[in-house]
Amino acid sequence: PAGATKGGAVQAIVVDNLVKQFGEKRAVDRVSFGIDEGELLVLVGPSGCGKTTTLRLLAGLEPASAGQIRFGERVVNEIRPRDRNIAMVFQDYAILPHLTVFENIAYGLRSRRTPRAQVRERVPAAARTFRIEHLLARKPRQLSGGERQRVALSRAMVRDASLYLYDEPLSNLDAQLRYQAREDILTLHREKRSPTVYVTHDQSEAMALGDRIAVMNAGQIQQIGTGPELYDHPHNLFVAYFIGTPSINLFDMRLRADGEGVVAEGGGLRLHLHPSMTARARLHLDRPVKVGVRPEHLHVPRMAPFEVTEENTVHGVVNLVEPTSSGSTVYLSLPQEESQDFVATFKVRLPASYIDQEVPLAIDMSKVHLFDAQTGASLL
Numbered sequence: 001p002a003g004a005t006k007g008g009a010v011q012a013i014v015v016d017n018l019v020k021q022f023g024e025k026r027a028v029d030r031v032s033f034g035i036d037e038g039e040l041l042v043l044v045g046p047s048g049c050g051k052t053t054t055l056r057l058l059a060g061l062e063p064a065s066a067g068q069i070r071f072g073e074r075v076v077n078e079i080r081p082r083d084r085n086i087a088m089v090f091q092d093y094a095i096l097p098h099l100t101v102f103e104n105i106a107y108g109l110r111s112r113r114t115p116r117a118q119v120r121e122r123v124p125a126a127a128r129t130f131r132i133e134h135l136l137a138r139k140p141r142q143l144s145g146g147e148r149q150r151v152a153l154s155r156a157m158v159r160d161a162s163l164y165l166y167d168e169p170l171s172n173l174d175a176q177l178r179y180q181a182r183e184d185i186l187t188l189h190r191e192k193r194s195p196t197v198y199v200t201h202d203q204s205e206a207m208a209l210g211d212r213i214a215v216m217n218a219g220q221i222q223q224i225g226t227g228p229e230l231y232d233h234p235h236n237l238f239v240a241y242f243i244g245t246p247s248i249n250l251f252d253m254r255l256r257a258d259g260e261g262v263v264a265e266g267g268g269l270r271l272h273l274h275p276s277m278t279a280r281a282r283l284h285l286d287r288p289v290k291v292g293v294r295p296e297h298l299h300v301p302r303m304a305p306f307e308v309t310e311e312n313t314v315h316g317v318v319n320l321v322e323p324t325s326s327g328s329t330v331y332l333s334l335p336q337e338e339s340q341d342f343v344a345t346f347k348v349r350l351p352a353s354y355i356d357q358e359v360p361l362a363i364d365m366s367k368v369h370l371f372d373a374q375t376g377a378s379l380l
C-alpha cells in the first residue's frame with residue numbers, strides 16, 4: 001500500500017486514497033502513491049483524467065474531499081499552500097508581466113523574506129543554469145516562449161522546496177526547444193534531489209523524464225512503474241494502448257487448446273501461443289480475448305530473429321508506408337477482415353511499391369500480450 005515504508009525509511013511524499021469531488025464529478029478517485037527523496041514521478045493520462053487536480057491537491061490549491069497527503073510523517077491536508085514549501089512550474093509559466101526577469105525569478109525568495117545578498121547571488125546563478133542571464137533586465141513581453149519557460153524554471157531553481165510540481169510546462173514549446181527543456185528540467189531535478197511530480201498527457205515525455213510513471217484514467221491510477229515496466233508488462237488494455245507509439249495492435253480472438261499448447265483464433269488468424277504463456281492461457285480457454293502485438297514485434301519474415309511458421313505469421317494488405325528516421329512505419333489491414341487495421345515498425349526502409357500488396361509478417365510470439373476482452377485485465 002502507498003505510505004508503506006520502503007527500505008525502512010518514510011517516503012518523502014505520500015498520497016493515500018486521495019479523493020476530489022466537484023459536485024457529482026469525481027475528478028480524483030482514491031489515488032495513492034509514494035515518492036522517494038530525489039525521485040521524479042510523472043502523472044500521465046488523457047485530457048480530463050485528473051492529473052492537474054491531483055497536482056493542485058498536492059500544492060494545497062484545492063482541499064481534498066477525502067484521503068491524506070503526507071510530507072514525510074507530517075499530514076499536510078490542512079496546511080496552507082504557502083506553508084507547504086512547494087515550487088511549481090505551470091504550462092503558462094505564471095510570469096508576472098510588470099516585473100523584470102530578475103524580479104520574476106526573485107519573487108519566491110522575496111516573499112519568503114530571503115536576505116538581499118542571497119537574492120543577488122542566487123538569481124543570476126539560476127539564470128545562468130538556464131542560459132538567460134543576459135535577459136535579467138527585460139520584461140516578459142520582450143521574451144520568446146522558450147525564454148519565458150526558462151524564467152519559470154529559474155524561479156523554481158532559486159528555491160529549496162520540499163516538493164517540485166510541473167504541470168505540462170513544455171506544451172507551448174516547439175519540438176526542438178522541448179528536447180532542450182527536458183534536459184533543463186532533469187538538470188534542475190538532479191541538482192535539487194527533491195521529490196518531483198510532473199504532469200503531462202504525452203507518453204513519450206513521460207517515458208523520457210519519469211523515474212516512475214503513474215498512468216491515470218478517469219480519476220484513477222491504472223498502473224505505476226518504470227517506463228519499461230509499463231511498456232513490457234501493462235496490467236490492462238488502457239495502459240498497453242496508452243504507452244507506446246504507434247500504439248499496440250489489438251486482435252479480437254479466442255483461445256483454444258491445441259494438444260499441449262494453446263492457439264488464438266479469430267479474424268482469419270490462427271496463432272500458436274508461446275510455451276511460456278500456455279499455463280496462464282489455459283485458464284481462459286474459449287473466452288474472448290484481445291491479443292496485443294507491439295508494432296516492433298512484427299518482422300519481415302527473412303529478418304525475423306526466430307523460426308517463422310504459419311502459426312506465428314499474419315498476412316496484411318499494405319495501406320500506407322511512412323518513412324521514419326530509422327526505418328519505416330507500415331499500416332496494414334487483415335486481408336480477411338478489412339476493418340481490422342494494424343501497424344508494424346521496421347528498422348529498414350520499405351519502398352512505397354508495397355502499397356496494396358499482401359505481405360506476410362512474423363510475430364514474435366514470446367512478446368505478445370493477452371487481455372480479457374471484457375475487463376481489459378492482462379491475463380499474463
Ligand code: ATP
Pocket residue numbers: 022025026027045046047048049050051052053054201
Ligand atoms: P487536462 O490534461 O485536459 O488538463 P487533467 O487530466 O489535468 O486534464 P483535470 O484538470 O484534473 O484533468 O480535470 C479532471 C476532471 O475534473 C475533468 O473532468 C474536469 O472537467 C473536472 N474539473 C476540474 N476542475 C474542476 C472544477 N473546479 N469544477 C468542476 N469540475 C472540475
